[in-house]
Amino acid sequence: MSAGHMISTIARRELTSYFASPVAYVFLVIFLLLTGFFTFTAGAFFERGEASLASFFMWHPWLYLVLVPAVGMRLWSEERRAGTLELLFTLPIAPWQAILGKFLASWLFLAIALGLSFPVILTVNVLGEPDNGQILAGYLGSLLMAGAYLAVTCMTSAMTRNQVVSFILSVVILLFLILAGFTPVTDLLVRWASPAFVDTVAAFSVMTHFDGFQRGVIDSRDLLFFLSVIGFALFATGVILRNHRAG
Amino acid sequence: MIRIENLAKTFGAKRAVDGVSFAVERGEVLGFLGPNGAGKSTTMRMITGFIPPTEGTVRVGAHDVVESPLQAKRLIGYLPEAAPSYPDMTVEGFLSFAADMRGLAGDTKKRAIGRVVERCFLASVIHQSIDTLSKGYRHRTCLAQALIHDPEVLILDEPTDGLDPNQKHEVRNLIRELGASKAIVFSTHILEEVDAACSRAIIIDRGKIVANGTPAELRAMSVFAGAVTLQASGADTETMTAKLAALDGVARVEAVDGALRAYPRDSSASGRLVRTVVELAAREGWQLDGLRTEEGQLDEVFRRITLPDTVKAPSR
Ligand SMILES: Nc1ncnc2c1ncn2[C@@H]1O[C@H](COP(=O)(O)OP(=O)(O)O)[C@@H](O)[C@H]1O
Ligand SMILES: [Mg+2]
Numbered sequence: 001m002s003a004g005h006m007i008s009t010i011a012r013r014e015l016t017s018y019f020a021s022p023v024a025y026v027f028l029v030i031f032l033l034l035t036g037f038f039t040f041t042a043g044a045f046f047e048r049g050e051a052s053l054a055s056f057f058m059w060h061p062w063l064y065l066v067l068v069p070a071v072g073m074r075l076w077s078e079e080r081r082a083g084t085l086e087l088l089f090t091l092p093i094a095p096w097q098a099i100l101g102k103f104l105a106s107w108l109f110l111a112i113a114l115g116l117s118f119p120v121i122l123t124v125n126v127l128g129e130p131d132n133g134q135i136l137a138g139y140l141g142s143l144l145m146a147g148a149y150l151a152v153t154c155m156t157s158a159m160t161r162n163q164v165v166s167f168i169l170s171v172v173i174l175l176f177l178i179l180a181g182f183t184p185v186t187d188l189l190v191r192w193a194s195p196a197f198v199d200t201v202a203a204f205s206v207m208t209h210f211d212g213f214q215r216g217v218i219d220s221r222d223l224l225f226f227l228s229v230i231g232f233a234l235f236a237t238g239v240i241l242r243n244h245r246a247g
Numbered sequence: 248m249i250r251i252e253n254l255a256k257t258f259g260a261k262r263a264v265d266g267v268s269f270a271v272e273r274g275e276v277l278g279f280l281g282p283n284g285a286g287k288s289t290t291m292r293m294i295t296g297f298i299p300p301t302e303g304t305v306r307v308g309a310h311d312v313v314e315s316p317l318q319a320k321r322l323i324g325y326l327p328e329a330a331p332s333y334p335d336m337t338v339e340g341f342l343s344f345a346a347d348m349r350g351l352a353g354d355t356k357k358r359a360i361g362r363v364v365e366r367c368f369l370a371s372v373i374h375q376s377i378d379t380l381s382k383g384y385r386h387r388t389c390l391a392q393a394l395i396h397d398p399e400v401l402i403l404d405e406p407t408d409g410l411d412p413n414q415k416h417e418v419r420n421l422i423r424e425l426g427a428s429k430a431i432v433f434s435t436h437i438l439e440e441v442d443a444a445c446s447r448a449i450i451i452d453r454g455k456i457v458a459n460g461t462p463a464e465l466r467a468m469s470v471f472a473g474a475v476t477l478q479a480s481g482a483d484t485e486t487m488t489a490k491l492a493a494l495d496g497v498a499r500v501e502a503v504d505g506a507l508r509a510y511p512r513d514s515s516a517s518g519r520l521v522r523t524v525v526e527l528a529a530r531e532g533w534q535l536d537g538l539r540t541e542e543g544q545l546d547e548v549f550r551r552i553t554l555p556d557t558v559k560a561p562s563r
C-alpha cells in the first residue's frame with residue numbers, strides 16, 4: 001500500500017466526516033458572512049474608491065485567528081477522546097501519513113471556504129479594473145496562512161483530549177504569531193528594544209509574511225516561512241502524539 | 248505467531264507490565280485473565296504496536312513490532328477495550344474505511360465486508376450511523392473491523408464486555424471457530440469464557456504472569472481439585488467426618504451443604520481418593536446417595552492467586 005493511498009484514505013474519511021455534520025455548513029456560512037461584513041462594512045470597501053481586494057485580505061489574519069482553530073481543534077483531540085487514536089495507530093499506517101492526511105483534509109475544507117468567497121472577485125471586476133494577479137497572490141497567501149494556522153491547531157489538538165482546550169491554546173499561539181508583526185505592537189516595541197530585535201521578532205509573524213502577498217508580491221522567503229511553519233507544527237504534532245502513546 | 252519476551256511497561260513510577268513472556272501459535276486461543284488493572288490492556292497495546300514497550304520485545308509473525316511496525320500490524324486484527332469507532336460514519340462506511348486501510352479494493356473488499364457483516368451479525372444496521380447504535384452493535388462493528396482482512400493474529404481486549412448473554416455466546420463461538428486457523432489472544436475477567444473458548448490461559452496480576460496452562464491444568468491448581476464430595480447416610484456426621492479424616496491420603500474434611508468433602512493430602516493421593524472413600528463406606532455400611540470428584544474451580548484459583556495477601560488471610 002503506497003503512502004499516497006494511505007494519506008488519501010485518511011483524508012477522504014476526514015473530509016466526509018466534516019460534511020456529515022451540519023457544523024461544516026454553519027461554518028461555511030459564518031465564514032462567508034464574516035468576510036462579507038469585514039470587507040464591505042468594516043473594511044470600507046466602497047469608500048476606498050479603488051478596485052482592489054485590500055479590504056478583503058487585510059482581515060484574514062484576524063478572521064482566521066478564530067475560524068481556523070474552530071475547524072482544526074477536533075483533529076486529534078477527538079481521536080484521543082473517542083479512543084479511535086488506538087485504532088488508527090494499530091492500523092498499518094505510518095504516523096506521518098495519518099497526520100498529513102488529516103491536515104490536508106482540513107486544509108482542503110478551508111480552501112473550499114476561501115474559494116466560496118469568489119463573488120468578491122466578481123464584484124471588484126464588475127466595479128472596476130483590479131489587478132487580478134495581485135488578487136490571485138492574495139488568495140495564495142491567504143491559503144498558505146490558513147494552512148500555517150491549521151498546522152498550529154493540529155499541534156495543539158494533539159496535546160489534549162479536550163477540543164476547547166485545544167482551541168484556546170491555538171488561539172493564544174496564533175495571537176503571538178500575529179502580534180509579533182502587527183504594526184501597532186512593533187511601534188510600541190521599538191521604544192524599548194533595538195530595531196534589530198524588533199525586526200527579528202517580526203520575522204516570525206504571519207503579518208510580516210502575508211503583507212507581500214497582499215501587495216501582489218510572491219516572495220520565496222514568505223512562501224518558505226508559511227511552509228516551514230506548517231512543516232514544523234506537523235512535525236511537532238508527530239512528536240506530541242508519540243510521547244502521548246509512550247505514556 | 249506471537250512471541251513476547253520480558254515485556255515491561257513503566258508509567259511514571261508504576262510498573263504496569265513487569266517482565267511478561269509467552270508465545271502463541273497458530274491454532275491457539277490464549278485467554279488472558281487478570282483482575283482490573285493487572286496490565287492486560289497495556290500488554291495488548293504493546294503487542295499491537297500502539298504503545299512502545301519500556302523493555303522487552305514483541306514479535307508477530309517474523310516481524311519485531313518496534314522495528315517493523317507496519318509489517319507486524321498488517322498481520323494483526325485488533326479490538327481495543329473501548330471498541331472505538333467513528334460515530335459520524337455508517338457501519339458500512341466505517342468497514343469500507345477499514346478495508347481501504349488494509350489495502351482491500353474492488354470485489355475483494357466487497358466480499359470482505361459481506362463476510363464480516365455476516366459473522367458479526369451487522370446486516371440489520373449496515374446503513375445506520377454508528378452513534379445511533381446500541382453498545383452491543385458498536386462493539387461488534389469494531390470487532391468486524393478487526394476481522395476485515397482475515398488476519399493471522401487476533402488481539403481482542405474484552406471482546407464480550409457489554410454484550411448480552413446471547414451475544415456473548417455468539418462471540419465466544421466465533422472466537423473458538425476462528426481460533427482453528429489463527430493465533431488469538433483475548434482478555435476477559437469472565438472465567439466461564441476460559442472453558443468456552445480457550446485452548447490455554449494465562450493469569451496476570453500486578454503486571455506479572457502468575458499462572459499459565461490449559462484450563463484443566465489451571466483447575467487442577469484449585470484446592471478443590473481431586474477432593475471427594477459425598478452424601479451418605481448410615482452414621483451421624485461426626486462419626487463419618489472422623490472416619491474420613493482418619494483415612495490415609497485425606498488432609499481434612501469439611502461439611503458443605505449437607506455433604507462432606509474430603510480433601511486429598513497431595514496430588515498423588517487425589518487419584519486414589521475416591522476408591523478409598525468408596526471402600527470405607529462399604530466397610531462401615533454407609534449408603535451412598537451422592538459421590539463426586541471435584542474438578543477444581545477456576546474462580547477459586549483466580550481469587551487465591553490474584554488477591555493481595557492481606558485480603559486472603561482472614562483479618563483478626
Ligand atoms: N497511559 C497510562 N498512564 C498511566 N498509567 C496507566 C496507563 N495505562 C494504564 N495504566 C495503569 O497501568 C495499570 C494496568 O492497566 P491495564 O493494562 O489497563 O489493566 P487491565 O487491562 O488488566 O485492567 C493500571 O494500574 C493503570 O492505571
Ligand atoms: Mg483492560
